Amino acid sequence: MQPRTIFVACSTDTTIRYTTIDDKPIGMHIINRFGANIISNTYENGIGKIVFDGNITTIPDYAFKNCVNLTNIIIPNNVTLIGKKAFKNCRSLTSITIPDSVASIGDFAFNDCSSLKNFYCKPTTPTTLGKDAFSDIPSSAKIYVPINRSMRINRLRIGTVMRR
DSSP: OOOOOOOOOOOOTTEEEEEETTSSOOOOSOOSOSSSOEEEEEEETTEEEEEESSOOOEEOTTTTTTOTTEEEEEOOTTOOEEOTTTTTTOTTOOEEEEOTTOOEEOTTTTTTOTTOOEEEEOOOSOOEEOTTTTTTOOTTOEEEEOTTSOGGGGGGOSSEEEEO
16 A cells, blocks of 8 residues: 555644554554653544643654554644654654754654655754664655754755755
8 A cells, every 4th residue: 555645634732643554543662751641542534643631742762663554743833852763663654744842853763764755844943863863764855944944954964955
């Protein structure tokens, strides 16, 4: 089955929205360090939703590691930290959107996301990038950053930086 293109849906501060190649909810390794408790993880009408009982502030270390069926994800607006290896080995992940609120991306956060095509980075202030945060992703990946984004993103040596 072909991965879906990124869906048009805004995540609220209490919901993570995603798609998978098998139209089933994803399993997660870490369920209690998001800054809020998970209420539900469902998959209906082509969109997965992880709903929390409060605002999500962190994508914890290892949270989605090895979620090989995950294809797209939108990080909620209040998240300030994406932990180390949070999306490591998400080999079907084709698209991810990072909101303005993210100030830090941990070591190896997106390591070995071998299908990544589009990375939408909305932060306009410099984000702290951990060691090899984007290692082993395709050289054809496109990283979309705001026009006024720091030139530091160019030093990642991955993909093509597209200013918008």
